[in-house]
Amino acid sequence: MYTANEVEKYSFRNDYSEGAHPFIIQSLFTRCTEVNLPYGADKHSDAAADMIRKLCKAPNAEVAFLAGGTPTNVLAISAFLRNAYEAVIAPVSGHVNVHETGAIEYSGHKVIDVPSGLDGKLTPELIDSAVSFHGGEHMVVPKLVYLSQSTELGTIYSKAELTAISEYCRSHGLYLFLDGARLGSALMAKENDLDLADIAALCDAFYIGGTKNGLLFGEALVFTDNSATDHLRWLIKQHGFMLAKGYIVGMQFEEAFRDGLFFKMAKHENECAEKIVEAIRRCGFELYTKWQTNQIFVILPTKLAEELSEKFGCFIESRLTDDRCAVRIVTSWATTDDAVDAISAWFLAKFCAGIIKDYIRK
Numbered sequence: 001m002y003t004a005n006e007v008e009k010y011s012f013r014n015d016y017s018e019g020a021h022p023f024i025i026q027s028l029f030t031r032c033t034e035v036n037l038p039y040g041a042d043k044h045s046d047a048a049a050d051m052i053r054k055l056c057k058a059p060n061a062e063v064a065f066l067a068g069g070t071p072t073n074v075l076a077i078s079a080f081l082r083n084a085y086e087a088v089i090a091p092v093s094g095h096v097n098v099h100e101t102g103a104i105e106y107s108g109h110k111v112i113d114v115p116s117g118l119d120g121k122l123t124p125e126l127i128d129s130a131v132s133f134h135g136g137e138h139m140v141v142p143k144l145v146y147l148s149q150s151t152e153l154g155t156i157y158s159k160a161e162l163t164a165i166s167e168y169c170r171s172h173g174l175y176l177f178l179d180g181a182r183l184g185s186a187l188m189a190k191e192n193d194l195d196l197a198d199i200a201a202l203c204d205a206f207y208i209g210g211t212k213n214g215l216l217f218g219e220a221l222v223f224t225d226n227s228a229t230d231h232l233r234w235l236i237k238q239h240g241f242m243l244a245k246g247y248i249v250g251m252q253f254e255e256a257f258r259d260g261l262f263f264k265m266a267k268h269e270n271e272c273a274e275k276i277v278e279a280i281r282r283c284g285f286e287l288y289t290k291w292q293t294n295q296i297f298v299i300l301p302t303k304l305a306e307e308l309s310e311k312f313g314c315f316i317e318s319r320l321t322d323d324r325c326a327v328r329i330v331t332s333w334a335t336t337d338d339a340v341d342a343i344s345a346w347f348l349a350k351f352c353a354g355i356i357k358d359y360i361r362k
């Protein structure tokens with residue numbers, strides 16, 4: 001096992017183990033005795049919501065600030081699906097299907113998972129397969145499509161891909177909801193051709209993740225279809241998601257969007273990931289899935305995978321059938337050059353050791 005000090009120095013387990021960007025902390029500190037209205041009805045939340053509406057070019061959008069990703073997903077889906085027999089279509093790797101302990105099912109709606117391959121993405125064809133299968137009163141009714149940008153495997157949807165899904169949903173009476181826990185990283189990806197205005201135009205709702213992009217905590221849920229928001233605050237309260245000190249989330253988003261800090265943090269984590277990917281490729285190690293954002297998946301022999309996980313706090317994503325593992329490496333707004341250099345040097349050392357072993361065997 002690694003020691004506590006090693007974890008603090010090198011942790012590529014996720015993008016939310018560090019507290020928050022100093023500018024966010026400073027913003028909260030300078031307002032620590034400021035009096036604000038409770039329950040998200042404060043001036044900071046209003047200002048942050050207006051910033052988001054402007055970025056999204058959606059002046060009539062409803063914006064709600066919540067504490068974390070799972071409650072945000074539950075709230076959005078509960079707002080759209082008014083009948084218990086209505087269901088959610090999601091990729092099999094989707095967060096609502098894998099990592100939320102059945103939270104959507106607990107709220108009363110079945111998740112219909114569809115195979116999505118190593119890119120973790122949905123297509124109109126995959127969605128249609130689920131829609132076509134569910135027919136008649138003996139089965140649930142698919143009513144909402146859930147996807148993530150970036151996906152659980154770090155990949156992103158192009159504008160053409162998201163447009164095709166949006167058009168399918170609208171022609172088949174389905175809502176489209178985008179989980180944006182890592183939307184910052186996706187928007188700053190080199191291959192990305194979507195902006196917030198595109199996403200607002202193509203989706204009925206989406207959220208902008210702050211927890212995984214330099215805030216202490218917080219997500220901004222954006223509804224562009226206001227038919228789902230007639231009793232939104234009632235839903236927030238009933239589900240236990242309404243924060244008495246909701247202004248703390250509003251303050252953080254206000255600071256994050258004031259001078260583009262949100263995007264600067266996301267760009268930094270992508271740049272750190274790119275340097276690590278370059279080192280992995282130079283050393284000849286294979287990537288498990290296409291790299292595009294701040295999540296990297298590399299295939300290693302099990303022994304090396306376990307060593308990497310122990311030394312750098314990485315997560316073993318999958319144990320493959322040939323004594324190899326897919327290991328997830330995640331960079332964050334706080335990833336340092338020292339950490340990037342250290343993990344890159346580790347890959348180089350293992351590559352050189354492999355060459356020496358092969359030479360000796362020959």
